[in-house]
Amino acid sequence: MKTTGYATPAGRCEIHVNAPAAGFGSLAAGRKTAVVTDTTIRRLYPRLLAGRDVVALPPGERGKTLATVEALCAKFLKLGLDRSSFVVGIGGGVVCDIAGLAASVFMRGVPFGFVPTTLLAQADAAIGGKNGVNLDRYKNVVGLFNQPRFVLVDLDFLKTLPAREFRCGAAEIIKHASIASPSLFETLEKLPGEWASLKRRDLEAVVLRSIEIKAGIIEADEKEAGERRKLNFGHTLGHALERVGRFRHGEAVSVGMAMAAAISEARGLVSGQEVGRLKRLLGRAGLPVRPPSDPGPIVEAMRKDKKRRGRDVHFVLLSGLGRAEVREIPFRDLEEHVRDLCQHR
Amino acid sequence: MKTTGYATPAGRCEIHVNAPAAGFGSLAAGRKTAVVTDTTIRRLYPRLLAGRDVVALPPGERGKTLATVEALCAKFLKLGLDRSSFVVGIGGGVVCDIAGLAASVFMRGVPFGFVPTTLLAQADAAIGGKNGVNLDRYKNVVGLFNQPRFVLVDLDFLKTLPAREFRCGAAEIIKHASIASPSLFETLEKLPGEWASLKRRDLEAVVLRSIEIKAGIIEADEKEAGERRKLNFGHTLGHALERVGRFRHGEAVSVGMAMAAAISEARGLVSGQEVGRLKRLLGRAGLPVRPPSDPGPIVEAMRKDKKRRGRDVHFVLLSGLGRAEVREIPFRDLEEHVRDLCQHR
Numbered sequence: 001m002k003t004t005g006y007a008t009p010a011g012r013c014e015i016h017v018n019a020p021a022a023g024f025g026s027l028a029a030g031r032k033t034a035v036v037t038d039t040t041i042r043r044l045y046p047r048l049l050a051g052r053d054v055v056a057l058p059p060g061e062r063g064k065t066l067a068t069v070e071a072l073c074a075k076f077l078k079l080g081l082d083r084s085s086f087v088v089g090i091g092g093g094v095v096c097d098i099a100g101l102a103a104s105v106f107m108r109g110v111p112f113g114f115v116p117t118t119l120l121a122q123a124d125a126a127i128g129g130k131n132g133v134n135l136d137r138y139k140n141v142v143g144l145f146n147q148p149r150f151v152l153v154d155l156d157f158l159k160t161l162p163a164r165e166f167r168c169g170a171a172e173i174i175k176h177a178s179i180a181s182p183s184l185f186e187t188l189e190k191l192p193g194e195w196a197s198l199k200r201r202d203l204e205a206v207v208l209r210s211i212e213i214k215a216g217i218i219e220a221d222e223k224e225a226g227e228r229r230k231l232n233f234g235h236t237l238g239h240a241l242e243r244v245g246r247f248r249h250g251e252a253v254s255v256g257m258a259m260a261a262a263i264s265e266a267r268g269l270v271s272g273q274e275v276g277r278l279k280r281l282l283g284r285a286g287l288p289v290r291p292p293s294d295p296g297p298i299v300e301a302m303r304k305d306k307k308r309r310g311r312d313v314h315f316v317l318l319s320g321l322g323r324a325e326v327r328e329i330p331f332r333d334l335e336e337h338v339r340d341l342c343q344h345r
Numbered sequence: 346m347k348t349t350g351y352a353t354p355a356g357r358c359e360i361h362v363n364a365p366a367a368g369f370g371s372l373a374a375g376r377k378t379a380v381v382t383d384t385t386i387r388r389l390y391p392r393l394l395a396g397r398d399v400v401a402l403p404p405g406e407r408g409k410t411l412a413t414v415e416a417l418c419a420k421f422l423k424l425g426l427d428r429s430s431f432v433v434g435i436g437g438g439v440v441c442d443i444a445g446l447a448a449s450v451f452m453r454g455v456p457f458g459f460v461p462t463t464l465l466a467q468a469d470a471a472i473g474g475k476n477g478v479n480l481d482r483y484k485n486v487v488g489l490f491n492q493p494r495f496v497l498v499d500l501d502f503l504k505t506l507p508a509r510e511f512r513c514g515a516a517e518i519i520k521h522a523s524i525a526s527p528s529l530f531e532t533l534e535k536l537p538g539e540w541a542s543l544k545r546r547d548l549e550a551v552v553l554r555s556i557e558i559k560a561g562i563i564e565a566d567e568k569e570a571g572e573r574r575k576l577n578f579g580h581t582l583g584h585a586l587e588r589v590g591r592f593r594h595g596e597a598v599s600v601g602m603a604m605a606a607a608i609s610e611a612r613g614l615v616s617g618q619e620v621g622r623l624k625r626l627l628g629r630a631g632l633p634v635r636p637p638s639d640p641g642p643i644v645e646a647m648r649k650d651k652k653r654r655g656r657d658v659h660f661v662l663l664s665g666l667g668r669a670e671v672r673e674i675p676f677r678d679l680e681e682h683v684r685d686l687c688q689h690r
Contacts, residue, residue, distance in 0.1 A: 104489060108490055109490070140453075141451070143450055144449060144453050224453075
């Protein structure tokens, strides 16, 4: 077990990596606690939840709405929660996003913690205090920044994680390496292709390093006014790809990173060889890297992205493997890059 | 015109008292701005809103729900707002509460300002950064703390304010005097009974003083961990009375203050003469002070109040006219006080 964390003006978030999930009760510090989870976790881990006040959501992105947040708050009222209570989200990114938002607005905010159960949530989504829900098909358009008191990462959950979900987590870890750590990038290149069969010790090290990278960025820029924008590497295009269809989040981000790397090359920031290494690393982890043939729907989806700022987009480019920079580039130029990449894929 | 304000860790809120509402555009600092208002204000003040992107809500408390917040966010998307935009709420407390919450969660938060149009919103509700909506009949159970960038108080709005609304504003001003300012209390005692006919100069002075009292408390305790609880004087019972029926917010608070003052007397903190002065001041402003005959529904509503903390309630007592203290008293004792007051009203 390893312990890390980060501090923001609002307080400190403690992170325990490779620790037993059952410890969440003592981390909630004796407060009356409601657990928010999904029906899959409730079915797979009955002992973890025994004797707890549990609200189980249907799994998946579809319930990630304000209506669900309202239903949760109504449930909290029914359970007798008040301002001195605590909320624990146990699940993947969707559960953490919803539970964090519900806790943040229930009676103007009760403290909360996360027990992420997917690799993606453990290495990325549960860290950093972005809580939110979707509006129609626009992702995370309604939400807020508010940090959890703790994140408890139990790697045992990954034993029941489907392979496709495992790959989605790998995408975000590769992202953290690509933007901030040449050494993690090299470590990942040396791992066997199939992440799901990683040794526990290697997995702990990789997840911990991924979390530390993100935690460092959050401390520097909690509300995404600068440095934190780097975490959107692969996401401007990724969110658009995800909205357009068939990709899961991590897969869409993988294609988005490959495209953003190619754009970085087109702008003379990285070499073709470096782009090749990134694509190879993603491919070996079982992730897609090829852009779709039709750029139209992606461009349309990008127009509605919440990171747009007037006519320009904050776009994350690589300036090396393990180094990123954010440029405000005209939306038109980005559109042209995308058309180009889809045509010559 | 007078200018005041307050600062919290998140930034500064500028307050302009007795200034023309038309100035809201320049206070939004050239950002793309959406105005949230209600249909009454839109009908009464077409020139103020001409050429603006306006979303007009139906007036009244019934639309104060998360569904309305979601609809507002969808509208913001449609209007092309992004993170660099600004939201201005123009209306009474309900509009400010909803607009502030919608702005706070749209794309994880855009800045906002208020142009309050009722005496209650000007002297109280628009100040302090409590934003929220109701859940079923439980008031403000879903919300958050987030401060407006500005509050622009134009006293001209009060010319079209119904007398009953005027009285509700008076209740909150009397509350501020009762908990924090013997001198404002005495000033109010010298005013003519009918507040709606106050001279502009007197009104400006009273509203400004009321705002300054609240601003000082917010600076000391933004998130209601201590000092700010004093602002709930009359509200623990007031909220319950409001839920039970027929009273408007200010009227319920007026009865709640009279009852809380009587409880303070029963506990030996103030004299019967002081309680009499408070009741007289409220009565002269046209406000009710008599508790209902049946304590049952009030007690039931109090059980669900979000300020409850286990078996105890933070209850605000007067220890003089212009001085309050917060005590954690057993819910049972409070219940007994209420039964007593309803019986001997």
